[in-house]
Amino acid sequence: MKKIAIIEDDKLFHEALKRALKKAGYQVAGAFSLAQGYEVLKEHPSLLIIDRNLPDGDGLELCRKARASGGIPALFLTARDEEEEMIKAFDFGADDYLVKPFSMAVLLKHIEAILRRTGKKHEIFQYENLKIDFERKQVFRETEEVRLTAKEYKLLEILAKNKGRVLTKTMLLQQVWDAEGAFVEENTVNVTLNRLKKKIEPDPSNPIYITNLFGLGYTFGK
Numbered sequence: 001m002k003k004i005a006i007i008e009d010d011k012l013f014h015e016a017l018k019r020a021l022k023k024a025g026y027q028v029a030g031a032f033s034l035a036q037g038y039e040v041l042k043e044h045p046s047l048l049i050i051d052r053n054l055p056d057g058d059g060l061e062l063c064r065k066a067r068a069s070g071g072i073p074a075l076f077l078t079a080r081d082e083e084e085e086m087i088k089a090f091d092f093g094a095d096d097y098l099v100k101p102f103s104m105a106v107l108l109k110h111i112e113a114i115l116r117r118t119g120k121k122h123e124i125f126q127y128e129n130l131k132i133d134f135e136r137k138q139v140f141r142e143t144e145e146v147r148l149t150a151k152e153y154k155l156l157e158i159l160a161k162n163k164g165r166v167l168t169k170t171m172l173l174q175q176v177w178d179a180e181g182a183f184v185e186e187n188t189v190n191v192t193l194n195r196l197k198k199k200i201e202p203d204p205s206n207p208i209y210i211t212n213l214f215g216l217g218y219t220f221g222k
Contacts, residue, residue, distance in 0.1 A: 005049065
């Protein structure tokens with residue numbers, strides 16, 4: 001079941017949207033402010049329905065953050081019907097734009113169209129607060145993108161795709177470096193993994209993502 005997040009501060013309108021979406025068979029998450037909207041992003045919904053005028057800021061900022069968090073599509077609901085405002089929303093990554101007032105039937109058709117266009121998109125791998133977009137080669141800790149080097153990303157990708165399995169240092173060398181025909185020392189794995197841990201682990205001294213099993217190798221997750 002697709003989850004749709006509503007970020008709308010008008011409580012009566014918010015409730016009407018919620019009822020209509022649930023009746024149409026969607027799961028619904030709700031937020032009444034920009035700050036609450038950032039929290040909803042962590043649930044990685046299939047679609048955001050965003051009001052431009054939120055009490056603590058412009059909904060465009062949430063749309064920008066959604067794009068950085070794995071390309072979550074966004075539909076704007078607004079009373080602003082000026083062309084420049086619509087263009088601005090699309091520049092920020094909006095997938096669609098509806099001007100109030102509109103009927104729920106029209107809204108549902110717009111939602112169906114967006115989900116149809118975006119539903120075949122790649123899946124996001126997630127473990128705890130870490131998300132990996134394998135197709136775009138992007139990594140996020142909660143909603144913040146983590147910048148990795150090519151080797152750091154490749155190591156993380158291999159470990160994550162083998163979640164729960166123990167990979168030896170030799171296996172990692174072969175898959176990350178030997179594939180390029182490069183000669184490297186075994187210590188290179190340790191150095192690169194340490195850099196990686198500093199970037200993705202909340203506490204590198206007590207890792208929750210990448211664990212070193214002494215004498216065996218490395219594993220991702222539990």
